[in-house]
Amino acid sequence: MTDSSVVSITAVSKSFGRGTAAIRVLEDVSVEIGRREFFTLLGPSGCGKTTLLRLIAGFETADQGRIAIEGQDVTQTPPYHRPVNTVFQSYALFPHLTVEQNVGFALEEQRLPADKIRTRVGEALEMVRMQSFARRRPAELSGGQQQRVALARALAPRPKVLLLDEPLSALDLKLRKEMQIELKLLQAEAGITFLFVTHDQEEALTLSDRVAVMQGGRILQIGAPHDIYEAPTHRFVADFIGDINLIEAEALPGNTLQLAGGATLSVPHDARGKVTLAIRPERARIAAAGAGHLQARVVHTAYLGTALLHKLALADGGTFLLRQSNLDASPLAMGSSVGVSLPAENLRVLVQ
Amino acid sequence: MTDRPALRRLGLLTPALATIAVLIGVPLALMFWISLLQKGDSGGVDWASAPSLGNYIRLVWEEDFDGTMIVNTSYLIILLRSVLQAAVTTGLCLLFGLPVALWMAGLSRGQREIMLLLITIPFWTNLLVRNYAWLIILREDGWLSQLVNSLSPVGPVQLLYNDLAVAIGLTYSFLPFMILPLYTVFEKFDWRLLEAAHDLGAPRRRALRRVVIPIAMPGIAAGSLLVFIPCLGAFVTPALLGGGKTLMLGNVIQMQFAASRNWPFGAALSVVLLALMLVVMVAMAIWRNRRVK
Numbered sequence: 001m002t003d004s005s006v007v008s009i010t011a012v013s014k015s016f017g018r019g020t021a022a023i024r025v026l027e028d029v030s031v032e033i034g035r036r037e038f039f040t041l042l043g044p045s046g047c048g049k050t051t052l053l054r055l056i057a058g059f060e061t062a063d064q065g066r067i068a069i070e071g072q073d074v075t076q077t078p079p080y081h082r083p084v085n086t087v088f089q090s091y092a093l094f095p096h097l098t099v100e101q102n103v104g105f106a107l108e109e110q111r112l113p114a115d116k117i118r119t120r121v122g123e124a125l126e127m128v129r130m131q132s133f134a135r136r137r138p139a140e141l142s143g144g145q146q147q148r149v150a151l152a153r154a155l156a157p158r159p160k161v162l163l164l165d166e167p168l169s170a171l172d173l174k175l176r177k178e179m180q181i182e183l184k185l186l187q188a189e190a191g192i193t194f195l196f197v198t199h200d201q202e203e204a205l206t207l208s209d210r211v212a213v214m215q216g217g218r219i220l221q222i223g224a225p226h227d228i229y230e231a232p233t234h235r236f237v238a239d240f241i242g243d244i245n246l247i248e249a250e251a252l253p254g255n256t257l258q259l260a261g262g263a264t265l266s267v268p269h270d271a272r273g274k275v276t277l278a279i280r281p282e283r284a285r286i287a288a289a290g291a292g293h294l295q296a297r298v299v300h301t302a303y304l305g306t307a308l309l310h311k312l313a314l315a316d317g318g319t320f321l322l323r324q325s326n327l328d329a330s331p332l333a334m335g336s337s338v339g340v341s342l343p344a345e346n347l348r349v350l351v352q
Numbered sequence: 353m354t355d356r357p358a359l360r361r362l363g364l365l366t367p368a369l370a371t372i373a374v375l376i377g378v379p380l381a382l383m384f385w386i387s388l389l390q391k392g393d394s395g396g397v398d399w400a401s402a403p404s405l406g407n408y409i410r411l412v413w414e415e416d417f418d419g420t421m422i423v424n425t426s427y428l429i430i431l432l433r434s435v436l437q438a439a440v441t442t443g444l445c446l447l448f449g450l451p452v453a454l455w456m457a458g459l460s461r462g463q464r465e466i467m468l469l470l471i472t473i474p475f476w477t478n479l480l481v482r483n484y485a486w487l488i489i490l491r492e493d494g495w496l497s498q499l500v501n502s503l504s505p506v507g508p509v510q511l512l513y514n515d516l517a518v519a520i521g522l523t524y525s526f527l528p529f530m531i532l533p534l535y536t537v538f539e540k541f542d543w544r545l546l547e548a549a550h551d552l553g554a555p556r557r558r559a560l561r562r563v564v565i566p567i568a569m570p571g572i573a574a575g576s577l578l579v580f581i582p583c584l585g586a587f588v589t590p591a592l593l594g595g596g597k598t599l600m601l602g603n604v605i606q607m608q609f610a611a612s613r614n615w616p617f618g619a620a621l622s623v624v625l626l627a628l629m630l631v632v633m634v635a636m637a638i639w640r641n642r643r644v645k
């Protein structure tokens with residue numbers, strides 16, 4: 001555990017069910033989350049994101065491994081004694097309490113004096129710009145407003161870590177974009193570590209300092225959004241985040257890769273046998289027909305405003321996505337034949 | 353034209369209003385009228401007597417041999433006992449009903465339906481029969497008495513013919529009326545709220561008190577009313593299990609109409625009972641309105 005890490009998860013495993021019916025939901029998960037970090041768990045539905053969050057909150061207990069918060073082992077600590085708070089996906093606001101009573105709930109549990117509670121509730125509501133709704137009940141609020149109250153309620157007791165389980169998924173796109181920015185600002189203002197869960201890769205990349213990509217109960221890669229996007233270490237990560245082209249190839253000795261079509265590339269690698277090459281649509285180059293590493297024909301072009309996204313049919317079967325800037329003088333025409341060159345510095349060699 | 357919908361609504365309501373008037377309004381008015389009259393020479397009602405509040409006065413004062421009025425507390429005591437007995441029964445029903453309802457709400461769908469059936473099965477049997485069953489269990493040679501007495505450190509204990517027996521009998525009879533409304537609330541309860549309470553630092557009991565109970569309050573109130581009100585007027589259970597020694601208001605009323613053949617006094621007692629129930633219900637309504645605000 002490093003000095004600055006707030007949450008430290010070590011070799012945690014979790015199964016649901018017993019005996020032969022047991023399903024492994026988390027497998028040997030280890031993460032260190034730093035102070036004031038906006039850390040995101042990203043992965044497809046059912047990969048165990050919520051389960052990991054619930055383990056940290058204390059709603060589930062790990063079968064194996066250790067969870068520490070601020071250096072304190074909390075593996076066996078009940079949720080009400082952990083210095084973390086959760087923003088639930090369903091908000092879970094108390095329907096019988098007003099907005100201010102909801103926000104003050106945890107402060108009352110901490111037995112703070114009434115005037116102190118009042119000021120802290122006021123501050124929390126101000127942070128999410130909901131002061132004027134203090135006396136309303138949750139049923140009298142819109143979804144976005146409920147979302148803010150849930151945030152204020154979880155922030156009011158000043159947790160060491162705020163856990164957010166897909167807090168924006170119930171909002172419409174416009175509100176969602178607004179809330180994303182607000183969340184980011186809020187985190188900077190409150191100075192609290194955020195552990196955020198989403199299955200929306202764009203959301204993860206925009207908001208996070210670091211992202212952990214999960215699949216099937218394992219963490220595949222942890223890194224800054226830029227690293228995850230530009231330097232995926234797994235085929236799954238490459239495929240899950242953004243558009244990417246995956247090309248099968250054979251690794252030959254001497255830093256040479258041979259494509260199925262016969263073309264060879266010189267790329268530094270230490271792989272052997274079958275590998276997958278990954279390249280982003282904006283990183284491949286257009287070459288003259290007959291030149292480059294791949295031969296293809298334009299079958300579809302999508303106009304994206306700032307760019308064109310061409311769908312190419314490769315000569316040896318398969319498709320390839322190619323992004324062409326709008327600034328390019330000669331846009332590719334539908335049905336035309338092109339060559340595609342794969343700059344070695346833009347290629348990732350994936351073993352899995 | 354504007355009053356057409358109002359007129360039509362009145363037309364549609366007529367059957368309901370007529371039923372209420374004939375089946376509830378008229379008997380109530382009749383009972384109130386009788387309570388103001390005198391008892392007939394051979395029991396029943398002397399319809400020709402002048403209406404007076406004499407029967408209500410008799411509840412509290414009685415005429416001494418020399419004609420002075422002295423306070424008679426016996427009816428007041430019975431009234432108080434009835435309220436107490438009903439309150440204790442309501443408390444016991446809540447005590448037993450709350451965990452059962454909570455537990456039922458956590459069962460699988462099929463199991464819940466079986467439990468609901470089991471809870472309603474006693475209603476298929478007559479109340480009298482069920483009370484006799486308790487009579488057999490609680491009397492000296494009953495299995496419960498024998499069990500208790502074999503374990504009792506203070507010598508033989510009498511289980512039958514006392515307030516305890518009545519409380520047991522009433523709690524048994526009215527428990528389903530508590531469980532069912534509570535279960536209805538817990539079945540719809542969003543248990544994520546309990547997790548939210550834990551998350552915000554409330555341990556089990558605090559979360560129960562601050563989140564579960566307040567949200568379940570409508571069910572608790574409904575169940576309590578459904579138990580308290582009929583308990584107040586119960587007479588079969590106190591008569592059988594109380595052995596005639598521990599009277600409740602219901603027994604006194606029943607005696608006036610049957611053995612004493614003093615209908616007007618019985619009617620006056622009934623009016624008092626009704627008023628009492630009304631007070632409880634109004635108090636409850638006011639309290640609930642205050643809570644909502």
Ligand SMILES: Nc1ncnc2c1ncn2[C@@H]1O[C@H](COP(=O)(O)OP(=O)(O)OP(=O)(O)O)[C@@H](O)[C@H]1O
Nearest residue numbers: 016017025043044045046047048049050051052199
């Ligand atoms: N209480 C439970 N009992 C049995 N299985 C469970 C339980 N909770 C979760 N699971 C299983 O564990 C796996 C991971 O669930 P989890 O809720 O962590 O997924 P997730 O990554 O949050 O998915 P989503 O994006 O859909 O919310 C799923 O296959 C789910 O069916």
Ligand SMILES: [Mg+2]
Nearest residue numbers: 049050051165
């Ligand atoms: Mg989830």
